[in-house]
Each structure stands twice: as C-alpha cells, then as structure tokens.
Amino acid sequence: MRYWLMKSEPDDCSIDDLARRPGSTVPWYGVRNYQARNLMRDQMQVGDAVFFYHSSCPQPGIAGIARVSSPAYPDATQFDPASPYHDPKSTPEAPRWLNVDVQFVRKTPLVPLAELRSHTELANMRVLARANRLSITPVDPAEWRFITRELMGLDNDGI
Structure with a gap:
C-alpha cells in the first residue's frame, strides 16, 4: 500500500x-x-491511503483520510466544453487526463499547513x-505514521 496527499479546494x-x-x-x-496524472496512472492502486487536504482556503491543511477506490480512468470533464x-485537444479515443475515485474513510481534526511545517519529522514531505x-504528492510511510499518530492522535494509521 502507498500513501498520498491529494489537494482539493473545499469550495x-x-x-x-x-x-x-x-x-x-x-x-x-x-x-x-x-x-500528477502519471502518479495516478502509474503508481496509485485501489486501497492506497490518502490524506484529504483542503487547499486555496483560509486555513489549508489535512482535513481527513480517504482511500483510492478505483484504478485510473479518463476524466470526463476534459470532454465537456462547459x-x-x-x-479541446483531448478526445475519447485519445484522452490526455485521468482521475481515480476516492472514498471517505474519516474526518479528522484539521492539521494546518503551519503545523506540518513545524515538525522536523516532516521536513522532506513533498507538499x-x-x-x-x-x-497529488506521495507521502512516505514514516510521515504518514507521524501525522496520524502524533498530530491526529489516532492509535493506528487511520485506515
């Protein structure tokens, strides 16, 4: 199993x-x-764990945990002119963009970006x-464990 951080604008x-x-x-x-597309296509697997990260908002940070629930498949929004x-360069016969489905696991207390930055254990975190x-960025297993156990107070890896 791999670990990921996926950003979404909460709006x-x-x-x-x-x-x-x-x-x-x-x-x-x-x-x-x-x-990011290549990470979904080449590395993400069904069952991988995801930090659900709220971005472009007043308080960015990790807001919950999800899991990858489908393999990568063509993103339908690329074909919709609205x-x-x-x-417009993407076609159903040759799609450029992919997505995966993610499934809710749990909401967690928000772990703000500033909190993530304050821990030396997370200094190499890609985000x-x-x-x-x-x-979309990969998360090292040690970073995942530190965040879920030390910052979220979960007694397991949260999944």
Whole structure:
C-alpha cells in the first residue's frame, strides 16, 4: 500500500462533501498536471491511503483520510466544453487526463499547513517543498505514521 496527499479546494469538494456523497466516493477530476496524472496512472492502486487536504482556503491543511477506490480512468470533464477543465485537444479515443475515485474513510481534526511545517519529522514531505504546486504528492510511510499518530492522535494509521 502507498500513501498520498491529494489537494482539493473545499469550495469544490470538501471532506464533508465526500462524506455525504452516495457511497462516500468522488472522482478526483480536474487534474491538469502531467506529473500528477502519471502518479495516478502509474503508481496509485485501489486501497492506497490518502490524506484529504483542503487547499486555496483560509486555513489549508489535512482535513481527513480517504482511500483510492478505483484504478485510473479518463476524466470526463476534459470532454465537456462547459467544464472549466475542458481540453479541446483531448478526445475519447485519445484522452490526455485521468482521475481515480476516492472514498471517505474519516474526518479528522484539521492539521494546518503551519503545523506540518513545524515538525522536523516532516521536513522532506513533498507538499512542504518550496514551489510545490502538485495537487497529488506521495507521502512516505514514516510521515504518514507521524501525522496520524502524533498530530491526529489516532492509535493506528487511520485506515
């Protein structure tokens, strides 16, 4: 099993929105970065654990835990001219963009970005890297354990 951090703007989809969805599952649509797309396509597996991260909001941080619940498949928003994620160069025969489905596991107390930055144990965490703009980043198992146990107070890995 691998561990991931996936960013979502809570105005678009928050951890609470995910929890209320039928089956508590949502497609992780709108990824328009090749590196993030390749992570979904080449490395993500059903069952992988996800930190659900609220971004572009007054208090960014980890708001919950989810799991990958589908393999990567073509993101339908790329074909929709009305979507802000429309890509006119992408076709159903040759899609450029993919998404995976994620399923709600639990809401957690918010772990703010400033809190993540304050711990030397997380100094190499990709989301904290200077100029990191990726919406999906891998999380080292030791970082996952530190966050779930020390910062969230869970007695296991949260999944």
